[in-house]
């Protein structure tokens with residue numbers, strides 16, 4: 205029977221940190237997208253978002269969103285949330301327990317906005333609040349930018365809606381699937397604890 209030690213778990217954790225660092229810029233990395241769950245009046249709500257930043261000491265995840273979207277309301281009322289990643293090829297799941305900080309119209313959101321591509325900036329230029337119920341279909345980006353990107357100066361109108369969300373990580377639950385015995389452990393307060401898969 206194989207024997208997995210704390211040292212092995214540490215090297216799994218370090219390997220996953222490397223994957224997360226790569227995923228910020230590499231859209232082919234499965235961790236480029238993750239599932240964010242928030243609490244809306246005691247009811248969980250999940251959605252896909254793009255990983256836009258990762259820091260390892262302390263652990264922090266980042267994504268961008270529109271100030272007008274319901275998730276901002278959820279996180280404003282209850283900053284507790286969960287971030288879930290799965291790499292189908294490597295059969296690795298990462299589950300982060302987090303609390304969120306909303307950055308809008310501050311130095312952190314501005315720094316991220318400056319590096320946001322024009323194509324992405326379009327998403328913050330729509331007239332409707334994201335998730336608003338429409339009378340009829342509307343892509344919610346200015347019609348003139350459906351097929352082309354705005355000029356940089358025209359895109360600046362979206363900045364007021366742009367939020368950088370930082371997720372400070374309390375705990376990571378790592379699960380690696382194997383035919384001869386799954387490996388699962390938690391990383392919390394700088395300590396590794398094996399847990400039952």
Ligand SMILES: Cc1cc2nc3c(=O)[nH]c(=O)nc-3n(C[C@H](O)[C@H](O)[C@H](O)COP(=O)(O)O)c2cc1C
Nearest residue numbers: 251252253254267268269270273274275276334335
């Ligand atoms: C592949 C993919 C990536 C997405 N990335 C983001 C993102 O980075 N930020 C975001 O706010 N919404 C993103 N969305 C849209 C959200 O999943 C969601 O539909 C939208 O933000 C509204 O969420 P809410 O009503 O829960 O606030 C993405 C959707 C998909 C399918």
